[in-house]
Amino acid sequence: MHIPDGYLSPSTCALLYGTAIPFWYTAFARVKRLMNTRLVPLLAVASAFCFVIMMFNVPLPGGTTGHAVGVGAATVVLGPWASMLSVSIALLIQAVFFGDGGITTFGANSFNMAIVGSLVAHFTYRAVAGRTAVTSSRRVIAAALAGYTAINVAALLTAFELGIQPLFFKDASGAPLYAPYALHIAIPAMMLGHLTFAGLAELFVAGGVVAYLQRTNPALLGQRSAAGAKEDASPAAASGWKTTRPLWIRLALLMLLTPLGILAAGTAWGEWEAKDFSDAQMRRQITAASGQVAPPSEQPRGLARLSSLWSAPFPKYAPPFVHHPAFGYVMSAMFGCGLILGFFLFMGWMIGKRGSVDSGTSP
Numbered sequence: 001m002h003i004p005d006g007y008l009s010p011s012t013c014a015l016l017y018g019t020a021i022p023f024w025y026t027a028f029a030r031v032k033r034l035m036n037t038r039l040v041p042l043l044a045v046a047s048a049f050c051f052v053i054m055m056f057n058v059p060l061p062g063g064t065t066g067h068a069v070g071v072g073a074a075t076v077v078l079g080p081w082a083s084m085l086s087v088s089i090a091l092l093i094q095a096v097f098f099g100d101g102g103i104t105t106f107g108a109n110s111f112n113m114a115i116v117g118s119l120v121a122h123f124t125y126r127a128v129a130g131r132t133a134v135t136s137s138r139r140v141i142a143a144a145l146a147g148y149t150a151i152n153v154a155a156l157l158t159a160f161e162l163g164i165q166p167l168f169f170k171d172a173s174g175a176p177l178y179a180p181y182a183l184h185i186a187i188p189a190m191m192l193g194h195l196t197f198a199g200l201a202e203l204f205v206a207g208g209v210v211a212y213l214q215r216t217n218p219a220l221l222g223q224r225s226a227a228g229a230k231e232d233a234s235p236a237a238a239s240g241w242k243t244t245r246p247l248w249i250r251l252a253l254l255m256l257l258t259p260l261g262i263l264a265a266g267t268a269w270g271e272w273e274a275k276d277f278s279d280a281q282m283r284r285q286i287t288a289a290s291g292q293v294a295p296p297s298e299q300p301r302g303l304a305r306l307s308s309l310w311s312a313p314f315p316k317y318a319p320p321f322v323h324h325p326a327f328g329y330v331m332s333a334m335f336g337c338g339l340i341l342g343f344f345l346f347m348g349w350m351i352g353k354r355g356s357v358d359s360g361t362s363p
Contacts, residue, residue: 001066001067001069001109001112001113001151001154001155001158001190001194001268002091002094002095002100002101002102002109002268002271003101003102003105003108003109003158003161003162003270003271004099004101004102004105004271004273004307005102005103005104005105005306005307005309005310006102006104006178006274006300006302006303006304006305006306006307006309007102007105007162007165007178007179007270007303008104008105008108008161008162008165008178008179009165009168009169009177009178009302010104010306012108012161012164012165012178013104013105013107013108016105016107016108016111016161017106017107017108018107019107019111020107020110020111020115021107023084023111023115024084024085024088024110026081027081027082027084027085028085030081030082031043031081031082031085032351039348040344040345040347040348041241041243041244041248042077042078042220042243042244043078043082043085043086043344044340044341044343044344044345045244045247045248045251046070046073046074046077046078046082046083046086047074047085047086047087047089047090047340047344048090048251048336048337048340048341049070049073049074049247049251049254050069050070050071050074050086050087050090051090051093051094051333051336051337051340052251052254052255052258052333052336052337053067053068053069053070053205053254054067054068054069054070054090054094054100055067055258055261055317055329055332055333056068056201056257056258056260056261057261057262057263057264057268058197058198058201058264059197059264059265059266060192060193060196060197060198060266060269061192061193061196061197062189062192062193062269062288062289062290063265063266063285063288063289064189064193064266064267064268064269064289065264065265065266065267065268066193066194066197066198066201066268067198067201067261067268068147068151068198068201068202068205069087069113069117069150069151069154069202070087070202070205070206071083071087071113071114071117071118071121071147071150071151071154071202072121072125072143072144072146072147072148072150072151072202072203072205072206073143073147073205073206073209073210074086074087074118075117075118075121075122075125075146075150076121076125076139076143076146076206076209076210076221077209077213077220077221079122080118080119080121080122081118083114083118083121083122084110084114084115084118085114086114087110087113087114087117087118088110088114088115089340089343089344090336090340091106091109091110091113091114092106092110093336093339093340093343094336095109095312096310096312097312097313097314097335097336097339098312098314098315098316098317098332098336099310099311099312099314099315099316100312100316100317102306102307102309102310103309103310104306104309108158108161111157112154112157112158112161113151113154116150116153116154116157117150117151117153117154118150120146120149120150120153120154121146121147121149121150121206122146124142124145124146124149124150125142125143125145125146126142127142128141128142128145128146129142129143134214134218134221134222135214135218139210139214139221140207140210140211140214141207143206143207143209143210144203144204144206144207144210145203146206147202147203147205147206147207148199148200148202148203148206150202151194151198151199151202152191152194152195152199155190155191155194155198156187156190156191158190158270159183159186159187159189159190159191160183160186160187162179162181162186162190162270163179163181163182163183163184163185163186163187164183165177165178165179165180166178166179166180166181166182167182167183169302171301175296175298175300175301176296176300177300177301177302177303178300178302178303178306179270179300179303180277180295180296180300180303181270181290181293181295185290185291185293186270188291189269189270189289189290189291190269190270193269216246217243217246219243220243251337255330255333255334255337256330258329258330258332258333259325259326259329259330261329262325262326262329266285266289267282267285269289269290272286273307274299274303274304274307274308275299277295277296277298277299277300278298278299283295314332314335317329317332317333318332319331319332
């Protein structure tokens, strides 16, 4: 679901950046007043969890791969607005440092997974969970359905954005400039895998996280709603470093298991490199994953041009100085989580420092 550079036209990218910015602004404004030393660890661990869980690829029908996003769990724990920020930061780190998703398409990927995903997960969870107790098994079911619904809506949006490209953006000969497959191919290709394996992975991740927190720290599930109404407990009071320490320990163990994510063979649908369109073996894989419809004989010109816009320092989570893929994958997971933690610590420090200056200068 990480749309690479070159698969969306510049105008499509600009439109989706413009759509995402008001949500980011609102989310930051809502979270800013809670961005203190107690909330920062919870925001960071949720973002790092999403980053790591997206590294676990699962095989999908057609020889492609997919992954859970973690947006269902993040939304249940943080609420939709904080989840938007946490998932967006994870996506940004992936795009800039690991080439997982593009720079030009970061707005689109954030809109699909972080923004719409969080909103869909929130409303699904609230509708199913109702006013049941935090420890109710109904909340586990609600979280699982929230994650499943969110990832599939995000996948549908991704398929739509890719599928409209050949309709509106062609060269003089009629060849597609960006994503080559139209809606009638893109939607089935994307949705088949997400309605099954990837969706079920998200379902189990979201439900499993809530079930775990119900047993170990139910206070973290007492979140505020989108309107700011308090539910069962105060997250700000329960989410300091001491409280989130077990979560960081388990996240560290999860990082050690990330090499399992490279066991799934194949490339995610719609995430092929520009050079893959000229490779005979890859063309066969693309054809098989796209309803036996062959890709263009040459790589789309716009795709080839934009795909070289940014070169990530550690593409495909494979640091060039590490020769063992599994070790490089673990190192990438640790490095990415470290960047996420550093970002949220810096933001918390900046907001706290600004608050101190403002209170010191107020009459």
